[in-house]
Amino acid sequence: MAGHRLLRHYARTRDRTPLTMDEVADDRWWKGEAYRAGKDAIGIDRQLALPLGSAPGRIRGVIMSRSGRGFSERDLEYAALARSLLDTVEAHEAAAFARPALADPADYKITPRERAVLTLLCEGLTAHVIGTRLGIKPATATKHTENLYRKLGVHDRVAALRKAHYLGLVPPPS
Structure with missing residues (x-):
């Protein structure tokens, strides 16, 4: 995963904007082993990343994949809405199930x-x-x-x- 262009982008920038592989990948990605492995194994050739909130130094998110056609601007708008909902659900879960750290x-x-x-x-x-x-x-x-x-x-x-x-x-x- 170290060579995955979307993950590298989010790790480097801490950006939380949903992006597609088309927006961050260069020719090396499309000709590279990681792209071919995904395409050969499960037939995907397009990806959209939905970064979620995470602790510093960590990356959390969802990567959606499809074959054939790329993701549209509308798909990116829906992804941003989905991210907001998922972050809200996570915040509610954390508040509801949080356990204070126990003393030593x-x-x-x-x-x-x-x-x-x-x-x-x-x-x-x-x-x-x-x-x-x-x-x-x-x-x-x-x-x-x-x-x-x-x-x-x-x-x-x-x-x-x-x-x-x-x-x-x-x-x-x-």
């Missing part, structure tokens, strides 16, 4: 095993059930819970869960 338990000197116990405490499980799930004795689960209380500066389960949510150590309840 190491910042609070919480071990991976204690983090596992904390996660199971959030499910409302007892020391006996936590021990069974983690393959440890209930007394060991209780000891991990006591260590969590000390490290979080609390004295009971409810306070530990509230503090863990506040600190971002566990996801907020759904």
